[in-house]
Amino acid sequence: LQVARMTASLDFWFEFASTYSYPAAMRIAEVAAARGIALRWRPFLLGPIFKTQGWDNSPFNLYPVKGRYMWRDLERICADLSLPFTRPALFPQNTILASRVALVGLARDWGEGFCRAVYTAEFDEGRNIGEPEQIADVLTSLGQDAQAIMAEAQSDQIKAALRAQTDEAARLGIFGAPSFVCADGELFWGNDRLDAALDWALK
Amino acid sequence: LQVARMTASLDFWFEFASTYSYPAAMRIAEVAAARGIALRWRPFLLGPIFKTQGWDNSPFNLYPVKGRYMWRDLERICADLSLPFTRPALFPQNTILASRVALVGLARDWGEGFCRAVYTAEFDEGRNIGEPEQIADVLTSLGQDAQAIMAEAQSDQIKAALRAQTDEAARLGIFGAPSFVCADGELFWGNDRLDAALDWALK
Numbered sequence: 001l002q003v004a005r006m007t008a009s010l011d012f013w014f015e016f017a018s019t020y021s022y023p024a025a026m027r028i029a030e031v032a033a034a035r036g037i038a039l040r041w042r043p044f045l046l047g048p049i050f051k052t053q054g055w056d057n058s059p060f061n062l063y064p065v066k067g068r069y070m071w072r073d074l075e076r077i078c079a080d081l082s083l084p085f086t087r088p089a090l091f092p093q094n095t096i097l098a099s100r101v102a103l104v105g106l107a108r109d110w111g112e113g114f115c116r117a118v119y120t121a122e123f124d125e126g127r128n129i130g131e132p133e134q135i136a137d138v139l140t141s142l143g144q145d146a147q148a149i150m151a152e153a154q155s156d157q158i159k160a161a162l163r164a165q166t167d168e169a170a171r172l173g174i175f176g177a178p179s180f181v182c183a184d185g186e187l188f189w190g191n192d193r194l195d196a197a198l199d200w201a202l203k
Numbered sequence: 204l205q206v207a208r209m210t211a212s213l214d215f216w217f218e219f220a221s222t223y224s225y226p227a228a229m230r231i232a233e234v235a236a237a238r239g240i241a242l243r244w245r246p247f248l249l250g251p252i253f254k255t256q257g258w259d260n261s262p263f264n265l266y267p268v269k270g271r272y273m274w275r276d277l278e279r280i281c282a283d284l285s286l287p288f289t290r291p292a293l294f295p296q297n298t299i300l301a302s303r304v305a306l307v308g309l310a311r312d313w314g315e316g317f318c319r320a321v322y323t324a325e326f327d328e329g330r331n332i333g334e335p336e337q338i339a340d341v342l343t344s345l346g347q348d349a350q351a352i353m354a355e356a357q358s359d360q361i362k363a364a365l366r367a368q369t370d371e372a373a374r375l376g377i378f379g380a381p382s383f384v385c386a387d388g389e390l391f392w393g394n395d396r397l398d399a400a401l402d403w404a405l406k
Contacts, residue, residue, distance in 0.1 A: 063256050065256075065376055065378045066378050066379075067391060068376065069376060069378065071391060072390075073391075073392070073396075076399070080399075095353050172271060173267045173268055173271065175266070175269050175272065176269075187272060188276075189272060189276070191397075192393075192395045196279070196283075196370075197376070
């Protein structure tokens with residue numbers, strides 16, 4: 001029975017700089033598993049996608065009124081989920097290295113844990129995950145060989161894989177994060193659409 | 204008991220051109236009443252607020268990828284609510300007259316019904332509510348004297364009232380519609396935040 005139910009699947013597209021990706025990333029594994037939905041974690045970069053819309057910064061910085069609302073809204077959402085939250089001093093952060101390391105880890109067995117640990121560092125502990133030493137620290141705390149993995153993450157193969165993943169996000173019509181894409185291509189955008197995406201995946 | 208429970212209140216800020224305001228407007232009276240929350244309907248214009256952000260059109264037109272997603276998302280939301288939905292040929296529509304008439308009606312007893320009828324005309328029947336004859340038709344169908352009310356709606360007093368209402372929205376930090384503002388000033392943006400706003404209003 002469990003095997004049969006695991007045929008439903010969902011792609012979870014996230015960006016480490018994305019504030020609303022934080023509550024989604026911290027709970028999605030649990031809620032998807034509870035409903036028997038297989039999850040694929042898909043880190044990508046929003047920067048190149050924002051650039052095609054003419055933005056060289058987060059819209060939350062470009063439109064400060066919207067940004068002020070977002071920080072308050074995120075604070076409320078995290079409180080409702082009993083998720084710790086600290087607004088980081090720097091926003092948005094450089095997420096290229098974290099995304100590349102995530103691709104390395106997701107091909108092995110420590111990727112999801114790494115992703116959650118990066119979000120915790122950024123939005124709970126208020127650290128700057130754009131600094132390589134912070135990524136190294138996260139890897140070490142997970143019992144991984146930080147230097148070897150970070151070297152691998154900067155290989156041409158992984159760099160190309162992240163570019164390809166970002167290109168695929170754009171092709172799927174993704175313009176923000178988190179986004180959820182069902183097996184039939186149905187797209188849901190936003191932490192507040194996670195339940196709707198899970199419902200759709202089971203249709 | 205009923206009187207005591209009615210002390211909780213919520214301001215419902217909406218714009219007739221706003222797609223996500225449609226599902227909110229069609230269900231808010233019922234869900235607020237079910238929880239004993241007194242509702243104030245507050246039409247305003249998004250155009251002047253968008254202008255301060257440098258937009259001369261709806262962001263759903265300025266950013267077509269986001270626009271495509273919105274129409275699909277709205278279709279799904281309306282289906283979930285069993286709410287009829289037809290994408291209007293023109294978007295966004297000119298909502299100045301409808302908003303002024305709404306202000307006239309909300310000061311009497313037919314305002315809420317008028318607002319719902321305008322949304323139905325626009326997003327169910329696919330009509331252009333920017334045309335005065337459509338607004339006249341809606342008023343007539345509600346048993347009102349269309350010509351007298353439309354003349355009143357174009358008075359200096361009502362024009363000023365709509366400007367003041369839009370200015371107040373901007374002062375409250377409103378940047379999109381629908382928005383919900385609790386008695387303590389707490390702001391919620393989006394149809395998907397209606398339940399959270401009702402929860403907050405009862406705190």
